[in-house]
Amino acid sequence: TQLLEQSPQFLSIQEGENLTVYCNSSSVFSSLQWYRQEPGEGPVLLVTVVTGGEVKKLKRLTFQFGDARKDSSLHITAAQPGDTGLYLCAGVAFYGGSQGNLIFGKGTKLSVKP
Amino acid sequence: EAGVTQFPSHSVIEKGQTVTLRCDPISGHDNLYWYRRVMGKEIKFLLHFVKESKQDESGMPNNRFLAERTGGTYSTLKVQPAELEDSGVYFCASSQDGLVGNTIYFGEGSWLTVV
Numbered sequence: 001t002q003l004l005e006q007s008p009q010f011l012s013i014q015e016g017e018n019l020t021v022y023c024n025s026s027s028v029f030s031s032l033q034w035y036r037q038e039p040g041e042g043p044v045l046l047v048t049v050v051t052g053g054e055v056k057k058l059k060r061l062t063f064q065f066g067d068a069r070k071d072s073s074l075h076i077t078a079a080q081p082g083d084t085g086l087y088l089c090a091g092v093a094f095y096g097g098s099q100g101n102l103i104f105g106k107g108t109k110l111s112v113k114p
Numbered sequence: 115e116a117g118v119t120q121f122p123s124h125s126v127i128e129k130g131q132t133v134t135l136r137c138d139p140i141s142g143h144d145n146l147y148w149y150r151r152v153m154g155k156e157i158k159f160l161l162h163f164v165k166e167s168k169q170d171e172s173g174m175p176n177n178r179f180l181a182e183r184t185g186g187t188y189s190t191l192k193v194q195p196a197e198l199e200d201s202g203v204y205f206c207a208s209s210q211d212g213l214v215g216n217t218i219y220f221g222e223g224s225w226l227t228v229v
Contacts (some may be wrong), residue, residue: 004156031214042118042205042220043157050214088157092214098170099212100147104157 003027006089006105013079014113021074021108023089032065032072033102035088043088079112086110116140118221120206126227132194135224139188139208145169146189147209147218148181152202163189164212196228 005024013019023032031050035043047056049065049072056063060083062075076083086109090102119138127133139146148160160179161171165186174181178197183189193200203223209216 040222042207042222044220045217048215090157098162099214099216100145100162100207100209100218101159101170101172102149102157102218103159106156 004089004091004103004105006108008108009106010109010111012111012113015080016078017112019076019079019110021087021089021110022071023073023091023105024071025091026070027091027093028069029091029093029103030069031099032069032089032091034063034072034074035090037086037088037107043090076110079110081112081114084110084112118206118208118219120204120221120224122224123222124225124227126229127196129198129228130195132192133196133226135191135193135204135206135226137189137191137206137221139206140219143208143210143219144186145209145212145218146183147207148189148191149173149205149207150202151205152199155202157205160191162212169212193226196226198228201226201228 007022033048034046037043047063052067052069054065060077064073086107088107089105121136146163151157159173162169163183166183180192203225205223207218207220209218
């Protein structure tokens with residue numbers, strides 16, 4: 001069974017601090033996505049990374065896909081209260097399954113205090 | 115443009131009863147997916163439709179779950195008979211195509227509680 005271990009599970013920081021969320025697996029993924037979910041809503045796609053070593057930036061968010069395509073990280077610079085939410089990583093298995101057959105991590109619940 | 119809509123948003127049923135969840139994907143999206151998250155666990159894939167055909171149903175837990183997408187538009191997920199462990203939130207999602215990098219849009223979820 002493929003698993004995506006996400007850490008930390010919970011993170012509470014002050015506005016202006018930096019943070020990194022990690023997503024690790026012993027399996028190789030063909031692509032990996034990061035989602036953000038707010039209470040009462042479904043996950044919203046932030047980014048998809050496909051190439052090993054790929055780095056993508058989305059304003060203050062930086063996403064990296066590991067060289068071996070087994071891990072990924074999300075770094076937020078100067079966090080703001082609006083960044084509060086549940087961050088989920090999800091991977092597509094390298095062998096078999098459709099693109100929608102996503103393997104999700106359990107999520108990181110981020111709280112940014114003003 | 116309307117997003118993915120799911121009905122009902124919340125449902126409380128007794129063990130042994132039947133529940134049918136409905137999903138309306140974004141108009142024009144051929145790909146429709148069902149996922150669920152049970153308490154304390156990660157979101158898990160259930161199945162994938164391309165139009166009215168089941169492309170991948172490897173995540174369906176057992177034969178108490180039946181998904182349909184007649185006509186390739188909306189989809190239903192029926193749980194019959196419901197068990198306590200079926201409680202959780204059921205997400206539907208859709209995408210225009212199934213290619214890498216294509217955005218999958220999620221609905222708000224249908225919360226199911228089996229008592």
